[in-house]
Amino acid sequence: MSILYHTTGIVLSKRDWRESDRVYSVLTQEHGKIEMVARGARKPLAKLSPHLEFCAEVELLIVHGRVHETVAGVERKRSFVGLYDSLTKSLVAHHVLQLVDLGTHEREVDRFLYEEVKNFLIFLHKAPDLTSERAAFVLSAFALKLLSLLGYRPxxxxxxxxLNQIKPGEFHWHALKGGVVCxxxxxxDKEQWFSARLLSDDVLKLMRFALSERFADLLRPRLSGEILDQYHEAVEALLVAHFPTIPATTLRVACNL
Ligand SMILES: [Zn+2]
Known part of the structure; x- marks a missing residue:
């Protein structure tokens, strides 16, 4: 027996399926991440797919079948049109949604995560155009916040x-264990900590800032090349250590045009 239900969500990714269908991965408010089939989505006159391929918060009507969830209706609730002002902003959005897709499991409801993703898209929608350097910083900051929400707060x-507070210049960084060690x-215990790496005070400060500040404040700090390199290295090492699937592109180059 099929059951119809409504839910609100944000499309994370899509892939072609069978001859003319498409499967969408959607982060929903009420059911966590779900996968749903859109029948005939690749046909030229498909009615639903334009609404699903434009970055937005959508209301979905879904048929819960024996094998698949199938989308029966879609309505745009909130559009993030400002993302399309610039190629860099659309790239950040694309990679953020991909990170959420890679980092989450199906049917795990997390309203904080949903709100965080929505707030990020609202921020990006309103943000001015970003340099590729700023875009990469913002993307890695989102990755840090996402890691925290998924239970890997560094x-x-x-x-x-x-457990003592670390002193400037007196610590190393261990991505696999998830933080700093004095x-x-x-x-x-040199054996236990042999893979701990040096990390500068400025990089640690930038990571604290990225993790704790609001999205809009990520546009403020001045970014310097050497500090950014180490910052990206540390965030990416955390992703590699803790994510179920590792992104295909490194975050630092993901937004390069
Ligand atoms: Zn210690």
């Missing part, structure tokens, strides 16, 4: 081992 203030703890 420890940026207290030593992972002794020099004394490394000295005490």
């Amino acid at each position: 420890e940026l203030n207290f030593c992972l081992q002794c 020099r004394a703890c490394i000295e005490a």
Whole structure:
């Protein structure tokens, strides 16, 4: 027996399926991430697909079948048209949605995550055009916030081992263990911490900023090349260590035109 239901969501990704259909991965408010089939979505006169391929929050009418969820109706609730002002902004949106798709499992309801993704798209919709450097910084900041929401919040203030507050210049970074470790703890157990890496105070400050500030404030700090390189390296090492699937493109070059 098929059941019809309504839900609100944001399309994360799509892939072609069978001869003329398409499968959409959608982050919904009420059911977490779901996959749904749009019949005939690749035909020239398809009615539903234009609404599903434009970045927006949509109201969906879905048929819950024995094998698949199939979309029966779609209505735009909120459009993020400002994303299409610039190629860089659309690239950031694309990669953010892809990160959410890669980092989440189906049917795990998380309203905070839903709100965070929606707020990010609203921010980007209103934001001025971004340089590729700023875009990459913003994308990695989103990745840090996403990691936190998924349960991998990096420890940026207290030593992972002794729990004491770390002092400037007296710590290393360990992506797999998820945070900073003080020099004394490394000295005490070199074997355990042998893969800990040096991280500068400025990079740690930038990571704290990216993790704690609102999206709009990410447009403020001045970005310098060397600090950014280390910042991206640290965020990407966290993704590699904790994400179920690793993004195909590194975040630092994802927004290069
Ligand atoms: Zn310590």
